[in-house]
Amino acid sequence: MTAEPLLSLQDLTVRFRLPQGETVAVDGVSLDLAPGEVLGIVGESGSGKSQILYALMGLLASNGRAGGRAIFQGQDLLSLTEAQLDRVRGQDVSMIFQDPMTSLNPYTRVVDQLAEGLIVHKGLSKSDARAEGVRMLDRVRIPDAARRARLYPHEFSGGMRQRVMIAMALLAKPKLLLADEPTTALDVTIQAQVLDLMAELGRETGTAIILVTHDLGVVARLCDRVAVLYGGRVMEEAQAEALFDTPSHPYTRGLLAAMPRLEAALTPRLGTIPGTPRSGGGDLPGCPFAARCTERLDHCTTIRPPLLQIAPDRRSACHLTEKTLGAAP
């Protein structure tokens, strides 16, 4: 990575206070993102992947607390006040949510929801902002955009709503787009369309994207780089191709093995890795995947494997690779 990173996560943690004690959802994640890059964060549900995005946006649930640092354009997003955050959110950083059916305001016309950000952030007049909104709807290929813009969200299908969300997120030409499983709630047949559209528009505006998903097919299709998350920790991080060609971490291998090999399958979902995913929990001494790992070593449950550089542009957190690495040179 030559250029200065657009976003740099440094030891990011997210903890939740619960009646039965504190739980760790994100456990010391460090990642860099270059301008214009598409980074995929993959993991099973409960791996803490969505919480990373919420932490960046200052949208954690009220019992959640983020630690560490998230440097975006020279400022730490985690230390901003709500008012300071509002100068970043919706302008430099936008977010697309998982469930398009409920993520739009049911009481407001679509065009006004699009226009709102422009009016507040850019000081546009209502009519200019609306015109801009309609233009954006056109770009996300909503047919008859001028007329549909005046409808309410419930008059749109799920796929259309997610296009509206994409339009809304990219309207301000943000530097960074956070997408939290943007297609899981959609019909299989339109998932691909929506994703391609998002990536395409992202490229046009030069927007970097963090795409959180549990769908390896989506990652293979869109992402430059991938981080595999398990139990709130990064297991492996690599260029997308390298990861799929030569997965180094046992968990990544398990994920890939569970993925249907048929190229024709539209959404290769995760199959099964034996055992239950570890979700959060308190501090764990060893590797979070140890309990389910088929290649477990004795010290896997007691000593936490560090995330090591195993090749240029490639990191992995596993005692196995540590061993081979140590043996190789």
Add this chain to the structure above:
Amino acid sequence: MSVDVLSPETAPPRGTSTLQLQFRRFRANRLAMASVWLLALIVVSCFFGPYAFPFTGEDADFDFISAPALFQWPHLFGTDEFGRDLLVRVLEGGQVSLTIGFLGALVAGVIGVLYGAVAGFVGGRTDGLMMRTVEILYGFPYVILVILLSLLFGGGNLALFAAIVFTLWLTPAVIVRAQAQSLARREFIEAARAGGMTNTRIVLEHIVPNCMSVVIVYGSLLVPEVILSESFLSFLGIGIKEPQASWGNLISSGTSAMESDLRLLLLPGGLLALVLLCLNFIADGLRDAFDPNDR
């Protein structure tokens, strides 16, 4: 997380384990549990307390007319203008109010549940007709309906009871119908039908038990409503009549005497408020226990 063949939102056909879990959650609610105990104490005192006194609430003691509350045996809280013991009258009035309250809620609940279950399960035109009836009855001003009905049934305790039940079964019916409607489409109902179960048995053995959580929550709200209706009517002089005591008519006579003696108002009024308070806390507790997303 249990491993279940059914999707998460599909309730198992018999909700005993969930029900047990919900009651455990209820028991953990201190305010609600305190209310249960206090209510139990009030109920026991109302029904057994009067036996501790050598007279009934309708016996006049001419040596003590309008005696003040001196906490002295035998008239602990004094007497009214006829020399009747206030405490005993309030306890006996409690018997009437509480009986009507719980029995009324039970009967209204049962009618509502069955009506709603049938309407929601059968669906179609029957459902439309049944619900239109409910809608029309909802359009009736409550007060007018109760007063008219209690007149129709010729006054007296039974008439009062019937009038109250008749006006309060609507809400449980509507709620249960919605529940039954969604249940009727579930797989296990299909299975029961395919297995040759009759509709009556399906309603009684599958639909009704699966509506239990909702029914318990709303049923618990029904009790204070019935008690309030009874005392409201008795206060107006339409419900329970003198010399029989009920909290409503005791409050009413307390009101007319309040210029000289507030105690005639405070004792029955306070007890009524206490019971309503307990019942509301219990209802809140039940709702929280049965629907934890609410908070």
Add this chain to the structure above:
Amino acid sequence: MLRFIGKRLWHGGLTLAALVTLTFFVMRLAPGGPFSRNRKISPEVQANIEAAFHLDEPVWQQFGRFVWGVLRWDLGPSTKHRDYSVNDLIASGLPYSLTIGFWAIVIAALVGVALGLAGALKRNSATDYLAGTVGVVGIAIPIFVIGPLFQAYFSLRLGWLPVGGITEGWRSLILPVIVLALPNIAYISRITRTSMIETLRENHVRTARAKGVGWRRVLTSHVLKGALLPVIAYLGPATAAIITGSILIETIFAVPGIGRHFVDAALNRDYPLVMGITLLYGGILILFNIGTDVVRAVLDPRIRNER
């Protein structure tokens, strides 16, 4: 929209017709009549009086007479209050009931919504607990307990306000209005709080926050509308119930409103007066229900499209 209103009005009319018909026959079926309680009067006099009120006719004929009267805006003479027509009695009582009901619901809505919002926005704060306490107390202590207590304290003990009656103008109305507002403050603040908390948790509110338009704007243009819809749904029927349910208040505070007339009329079998007030109450309730539905449809596009 017009079709929607028209349909609701038609249903409302049917309900009202059903209500009036039912009331008419229930009244006749109930034991006793308008003049059966009278002290000794000769059978001839009784017959004369009954004939004067057409009570000697068959019931269906009386019903026809009543319906015809309603169509001519004439509810007939009261059997209890001699020399007064039902129209007169309603015209004299309605202003009191309306005034008290109106102010009670306005106060209840303002205070209730304010308490509910404050509680939801600052959960577990002192305000939240205060609102909670008001909510519990307002629901648990019935009007006919708190009313007399207020009279005993504010009127008899402190002498600030009149005990009852209407002789002192607006000062006479303060206690009835406050007492009538209390339980509604309780209900409204509870509904507001719950619905506000639920709305704040909704996904579209999160989207609005992600847009960075500022918390104040998120609240005003994304939260409030959705959060207040249930309150509005409650307010309509509650207003009708307050106006028609002022029976207790009018009894406690000796206000010569419609509610008092109704109880007297029912107990004295004053058929024309009972019918008149039933018609009025039913009409008010139905109109408010329709009004609520219309307002909700205006505010919520999903409801609008449904019908």
